[in-house]
Amino acid sequence: MTIVVTGGRGFLGRNVVRRLLKAGHEVRPVGSKDYDLTEQHGVRALYAELRPRVVVHCAAAVGGIGANVDNPGRFLYENALMGLMLLEEGRLAGIDKLVMISTSCAYPQDAPLPLREEDLWEGPPTGATGPYGIAKRMLHDACLNYARQYGTNSTVLLLANLYGPEDNFGAGSHVIPAIIRRYIDAKRSNAPSVTNWGSGHATREFLHVDDAARAVALAVATRTGPEPINIGTGQAVAIREIAEAVQTAVGYGGDVRWDTTKPDGQPARYFDTTRASQRLGFTSAVPLEKGLVETVQWFREKGQHLVSS
Numbered sequence: 001m002t003i004v005v006t007g008g009r010g011f012l013g014r015n016v017v018r019r020l021l022k023a024g025h026e027v028r029p030v031g032s033k034d035y036d037l038t039e040q041h042g043v044r045a046l047y048a049e050l051r052p053r054v055v056v057h058c059a060a061a062v063g064g065i066g067a068n069v070d071n072p073g074r075f076l077y078e079n080a081l082m083g084l085m086l087l088e089e090g091r092l093a094g095i096d097k098l099v100m101i102s103t104s105c106a107y108p109q110d111a112p113l114p115l116r117e118e119d120l121w122e123g124p125p126t127g128a129t130g131p132y133g134i135a136k137r138m139l140h141d142a143c144l145n146y147a148r149q150y151g152t153n154s155t156v157l158l159l160a161n162l163y164g165p166e167d168n169f170g171a172g173s174h175v176i177p178a179i180i181r182r183y184i185d186a187k188r189s190n191a192p193s194v195t196n197w198g199s200g201h202a203t204r205e206f207l208h209v210d211d212a213a214r215a216v217a218l219a220v221a222t223r224t225g226p227e228p229i230n231i232g233t234g235q236a237v238a239i240r241e242i243a244e245a246v247q248t249a250v251g252y253g254g255d256v257r258w259d260t261t262k263p264d265g266q267p268a269r270y271f272d273t274t275r276a277s278q279r280l281g282f283t284s285a286v287p288l289e290k291g292l293v294e295t296v297q298w299f300r301e302k303g304q305h306l307v308s309s
Contacts, residue, residue, distance in 0.1 A: 001054065004056070005029045011166055016216045019217045057101060063075075064173075068129050073131070102156055104161075113268055155226070156229065157219055157231050164208050165294060176295065184300065191254060199264055207232050211231075
């Protein structure tokens with residue numbers, strides 16, 4: 001069975017490709033240089049030339065907070081367009097399944113915790129990532145309505161914040177790679193102190209990329225229905241705890257300061273993962289401390305040459 005993974009050379013996509021190859025599938029990773037998924041002719045060419053039975057849609061127009069602030073229209077347009085055309089042209093091509101990767105940004109900003117799938121439509125996504133979240137939510141609705149009208153087989157996975165080896169450690173990186181690089185740079189330069197943003201009391205949910213790839217592989221093999229499914233650990237961890245674990249893994253002995261003039265963001269964000277357990281048989285397996293040590297080790301051995309000091 002041929003499986004196409006869009007965004008197949010990105011952080012999540014590479015891990016999904018490896019997982020599916022290990023399971024014995026024929027896998028075709030594609031990127032923007034292969035097919036322009038924002039153009040109908042590009043999507044049609046993908047289906048005509050590769051003839052996949054399953055498509056895993058990991059590709060996204062995405063970035064950090066600054067990129068979201070600068071590109072709200074583009075992020076909404078391109079993400080909605082890619083997903084809708086893969087769904088429609090896939091239906092016309094007769095594919096067996098589409099696995100759509102989504103995000104917690106699709107939830108309303110004031111949704112009750114833990115975040116439950118049935119609360120997705122209780123209010124609009126807001127803040128800097130609101131347009132990106134609106135595009136993803138549009139795709140949730142599209143999968144539901146295509147199942148209703150055409151019987152389309154799809155699974156929508158909302159992923160917690162990913163981390164792990166091969167993550168982006170450059171400018172605009174997310175919380176964990178940014179903290180790891182900060183402490184490694186400080187140790188290497190014998191800096192007397194490290195300064196982290198905010199108070200460190202805000203909590204987030206972090207999922208190892210290996211766990212995320214395993215969830216995607218389960219979704220490929222399982223008919224779940226089109227309703228969105230949260231994929232995470234179901235546990236919130238304070239940013240301060242992350243920083244302390246990274247400091248230990250790096251072996252940095254200097255002072256640690258917290259710049260409370262910088263924003264914490266939302267105080268808490270984490271999933272209810274009951275549906276993932278019930279429909280996919282998925283629970284996370286990589287403990288956070290182990291995953292952080294592994295990620296620190298990878299960056300020391302292989303990642304530092306990929307970013308400027």
